[in-house]
Amino acid sequence: METKSIMIVGVGGQGSLLASKLLGRVLMNEGYDVKVSEVHGMSQRGGSVVTYVRYGEKVYSPIIEEGEADFVISFEKLEGARWAHCLKKGGKLIVNTQQIDPMPVITGAAVYPENILDELTAKGLDIDAIDALSLAEEAGSSKAVNVVLMGRLAKYFHIDYNKWEEALAQSVKPQFIDLNKKALSLGYNF
Amino acid sequence: MKEIMIGNAAVARGMYEAGCGVVSSYPGTPSTEITEFASLYNEIYCEWAPNEKVAMEVAFGASLGGKRSACAMKHVGLNVAADPLFTMSYTGVNGGLVICVADDPGMHSSQNEQDSRHYAIAAKVPMLEPADSKESLEFTKRAFEISEKYDTPVILRMCTRIAHSQSIVETSEREEVPQKEYEKNIAKYVMMPGNAKHRHPFVEERTELLRKEVSESDEFNKVEMGGTEIGIITSGASYQYVKEIFGDKVSVLKIGMVNPLPVDKIKDFADKVQRLVVIEELDGVIESHCRNNGINVEGKELFTNIGEYSQKTIAEVLGLEKKESIAPDTALPIRPPVMCAGCPHRGMFYTLSQNKVTVSGDIGCYTLGAQLPLGAIDTTLCMGASISGLHGFNKAMGEKGEKKSVAVIGDSTFMHSGMTGLVNIAYNASNSTVIILDNSITGMTGHQQNPTTGYTIKGDPASKIDLESFCRAIGINRVRVVDPYNLLECDKAVKEELAAEEPSVIISRRPCVLLKYVKPKKPVVVDTDKCKSCKKCMKLGCPAISMHNKKAHIDATLCVGCGVCEQLCAFDAIKGEE
Incomplete structure (x- = not known):
């Protein structure tokens, strides 16, 4: 099979590391060769962060570039727009409709673009927009946005839902399993 | 067992499996997790040293004491530890000694983009460079063996993309290595001029021996023959990009031992291909080696010595077709990292x-x-x-x-x-x-x-x-x-x-607000009637404060109630918990 590429993008501190860990584990458990590439460190907090997940029979490059991604999963609207050009033709953008103002917007040096998702749709992109923050809060914590979005991604995969729950249990601390299972299912069933 | 882990975790696993007993490091992105993961194995004594020089000297002492030992640092950390490195090359080791150094092409989190390979050459110390997690584990284990067999510290060179990319590894059990006896040997371990003069020829001979016995063999420097129109010499992350683009369409000489580099092997490879190109991030180290040995290659005249490579940058240089996509939106506001809300x-x-x-x-x-x-x-x-x-x-x-x-x-x-x-x-x-x-x-x-x-x-x-x-x-x-x-x-x-x-x-x-024991206070709130829109609070650059409808607004999910903005407000419009 051809190597598939998934990008997870968002704002540093939103929990993309757990999302990529979960996804990497699901794919490895399915028997794929997997590479996950991310940027670490506190100094990324509040900044634009990107994680690459690639899987297939044999994966070489750990990174994803323009026109290569099958999915871009964005934890925030503006970040979705920032990385949408990485989608290949026919790729899908799954985006959390949450707006987080970057510092230049906060200081008034820039304006947060309006109707950002409509503009992307107008460019012909296939967009699945969900309010993952509300669903995460419904699951019990605003921090579960990451798992809600992974649940949403799971919908587009031909992998048994139980396998996602199994990988989730391998990826989070025991005391957070129930909350995260709920978040996963809310994203999946939305 | 099959596991998925970042390159740094794989290095730590390699240390564990190789029977390593002591690790001393100073943290530095992208090397930090090597020592963090190593510290999870009870069999390894691990510590954070105050700096890289101390860490490397601790590892040296532990090696002298007969245990396999290691230290890890980022590229600029090796500048700090360069002093012991150059002379450890002369003293050699007792227990195997591995120095992990992580370069940061693209400067994801560094102040410069220096290429650590120059250190290996200058200090005349062997250097291995893995290209994924599997190799990170294997090369670490082999590094200890080479260190002991050839009486030398060995540098394991990582880079951000290998250190922080997860890929699948095959783990095995730890092999306990008996601790070596410490024997007093003034001629070998006391590097005053009289002794050092005798050690320098040993260092030169060792390099030639390593070239002949290790670098020229297939173990680290592998030829993967494919199409012969182009032959590419590459290493580390660049190898992955090359394979991503070309698969078997080109022939590849993958360099896993960066120092000393092979000569005959490269000449053989050159003879088999029509065009020979070196693709290496940062400086033209392999390229210079080829030229110095009379091998005609293309390299930095095609590929930049600035920043990180990718399949796209390499494909563009070699004239391959661009992938179809929408245009990147360059007008979007940037999102640089910021000091956290409540940062002391x-x-x-x-x-x-x-x-x-x-x-x-x-x-x-x-x-x-x-x-x-x-x-x-x-x-x-x-x-x-x-x-x-x-x-x-x-x-x-x-x-x-x-x-x-x-x-x-x-x-x-x-x-x-x-x-x-x-x-x-x-x-x-x-x-x-x-x-x-x-x-x-x-x-x-x-x-x-x-x-x-x-x-x-x-x-x-x-x-x-x-x-x-x-x-x-x-x-x-x-x-x-x-x-x-x-x-x-x-x-x-x-x-x-x-x-x-x-x-x-x-x-x-005041402790970092992200520390677990620091309990946030309730978020402050803005009394919009009192707010005069003076924007004084905005001068703090706090990500929790923004202007909504011309009034200051506090994002309650970010605010930790530090109260600094409250002190700043001249109109008493920001109020925290009593």
Whole structure:
């Protein structure tokens, strides 16, 4: 099979590391060769962060570039727009409709673009927009946005839902399993 | 067992499986996780040393004591540890000794883009370079064996994309290696001129032996024949990009041993292909080696020595077709990293920017104090340079500098190499003001313990350096502690210490807001009737504060109730928990 590429993008501190860990584990458990590439460190907090997940029979490059991604999963609207050009033709953008103002917007040096998702749709992109923050809060914590979005991604995969729950249990601390299972299912069933 | 792990975790696993007994390191992105993961194995003694030089010397001592030992650092850390490295090349080892160094092409989190391969060549020490996690594990294990067999420290070169990319590894059991006897050997281990003169020829012979026996063999430097129109010599992450683009369409010589490089193997490979291209990130090290040996290659005239490569950049250079996509939207507002809401550094930086002080900065989260709107830092060079740099600045500027400039440095960086600069200030008497931003942790690399925190890498209680006593003991009489959440206190301290006629230290003390034991207070709220839209609170550059409908607005999910903005508001519009 051809190597598939998934990008997870968002704002540093939103929990993309757990999302990529979960996804990497699901794919490895399915028997794929997997590479996950991310940027670490506190100094990324509040900044634009990107994680690459690639899987297939044999994966070489750990990174994803323009026109290569099958999915871009964005934890925030503006970040979705920032990385949408990485989608290949026919790729899908799954985006959390949450707006987080970057510092230049906060200081008034820039304006947060309006109707950002409509503009992307107008460019012909296939967009699945969900309010993952509300669903995460419904699951019990605003921090579960990451798992809600992974649940949403799971919908587009031909992998048994139980396998996602199994990988989730391998990826989070025991005391957070129930909350995260709920978040996963809310994203999946939305 | 099959597991998925980042390259750094795989290196740690390799240490564990190789029977490594001692690891000493100083954290530095992208190398930090090597030591963090190693510390999870009870069989390995692990520690955070105050700096890389200390760490490497600890590893040397442990090797002398007969155990397999290691240290890990980022590329600039190797500058700090270069002194022991060059002479350890001469002494050789007893127990196997592996030095992990992580380069950062693209400078994801570094102040420069230096290429560590030059160190291996200059110090005449073998260097291995893995291209994924599987190799990171295997090469680490082999590095210990090579170290012992050839009596040399071995450098394992990582780069950000290998260190921080997860891929699948095959783990196996730990092999306990018997501890070697320590034998006194003055001629080998005491590097005074008479002895060193005898060791240098050994070093040169060792390099030739390594070239012949290891580098020319297939173990690390592998030929993968494919199409013969182009032959590519490459290594590390670049190898992955090359394979991604071409698969088997080209022939590849994958370099896993960067020093010493093979000669015959490259010549053989060159003979089999029509066009020979070297693709290596950063400097043209392999390329120069080829040219020096009379092998005609293309390299840096095609590929830049700046930044990180990718399948796209390589494909573009080689004239391959671009992938179809929508155009990137370059008009979007950028999102740089920011100091967290409630960051204890913010209050002090606000004070410094208000007092229009020249700030000699250092390496840590607090380097973000240079970002607008605070814009409070004037220079950042390397670990510890804030303090020594300030002393020089003040010696040049006299009173004009002394009354208007400070150094800022974190607790961990102060321990790393700031304290020697402070000794210099006390000894050579500049009237300098040093601010230690003590947030009780090594923050930027992701919360590592250090000698001022009172805990070891494993979280066990440890001796805790008392910064106040330390500064007094080296001869600084004016030492005061302030709470950076208290703006009046900060302002008073900065003004008074700048005015003082002797050197002084201000310890700006409050733990990092992200530490688990720091419990956030309730978010502050804005009384929109009282808010006069003066935007004074916006000068803090706090990510929790923005303007909504021309009134200040606090994001309750980010705000930790530090209360700094509350102190700033002249109209009493921001209110926190009583």
